[in-house]
Amino acid sequence: MATKQQREGRQEMTRIYIVEDNADLLENGILCLKAQGFDCYGASDAQSLNTLISEQLPDLVVLDWMLPDESGLDIAQKLRNNDQTNKIGIIFLTARSNITDRIAGLEFADAYHIKPIDYQELGAIINSINRRSATISPDKTAKSTWQLHSTTLALHSPAGEVLSLSHREFILLRELAQSSNAPVSAKQIIEAWGESWLHYEKNRLELSLSRLRRKIKNISDDSLNPVRAIRNQGYHLMIPIQVHD
Structure with missing residues (x-):
């Protein structure tokens, strides 16, 4: 208490x-x-x-x-x-x-x-x-950072939990993690998947994002939405992720 x-x-x-x-x-x-x-x-x-x-x-x-x-x-x-x-x-x-x-x-x-x-x-x-x-110290930031590994297509939580990702999920998180603080557009994500923006249905991307959010929250102690959509701009990563080869 x-x-x-x-x-x-x-x-x-x-x-x-x-x-x-x-x-x-x-x-x-x-x-x-x-x-x-x-x-x-x-x-x-x-x-x-x-x-x-x-x-x-x-x-x-x-x-x-x-x-x-x-x-x-x-x-x-x-x-x-x-x-x-x-x-x-x-x-x-x-x-x-x-x-x-x-x-x-x-x-x-x-x-x-x-x-x-x-x-x-x-x-x-x-x-x-x-x-x-909250504003947190660099040491705390390092301890709270998620690790994304390209060789294993796995996302490691700060607590050591490991989440296996599909190839699309890995690319999506990589694009978000490498964008600094700028939103990533749906077009960027879909083209990073090697698909045509003109022929892609946005609802499929939203469903992929919804599944990915649930998977991340299942291995996290945090209830915060890990990927926020910003209308007319794209998507913004709400958890710190470091990408490894």
Whole structure:
């Protein structure tokens, strides 16, 4: 159990806005996250969220999908496309559980949590996003770096777990890892696979990415989305990967 000092430190660090139009769920969410030490506030719609953001930027926004004035997906897209808000963490908290919605949501969000809500798990997801977003020392960076090996087509996690990759998955991760901080376009990935961009169906790439995300998260202690889609720009790697011959 966290000490009072630890909770207070975490509260100062993490400001969270929950956007939920169900008043009971919103109140319960605020109380449960505050009990875990987070600095948490509520909004019932996009307009209320905009008011909160204009007063102070949060570290993280927890979004319901279905809202009265604007969908959570539209809100998330606007946050990502705004230079002032694109670094804010986003978690979708929704009853929508089909794969199409998950893929669409994870284009913009760092995590996707399906109702009914487990607030302890939600708190763990928030802490995971905080750890990834925090400024960390070079020594810690080295220890948290994943290793991608071309000879074995394997991805090694920082904890030593080994993930066997398909040739396409290896190329996809290699392209992302070698792009520095710039997004990699779908066209770059598909052409790196040796396929024609003109004749390729984008849904096939999205399904490949979805499978790869699940495989990486299965050997990771982190709930963060390892590959984030940035609309109209491409894909960005959210975990540090070093490529080896």
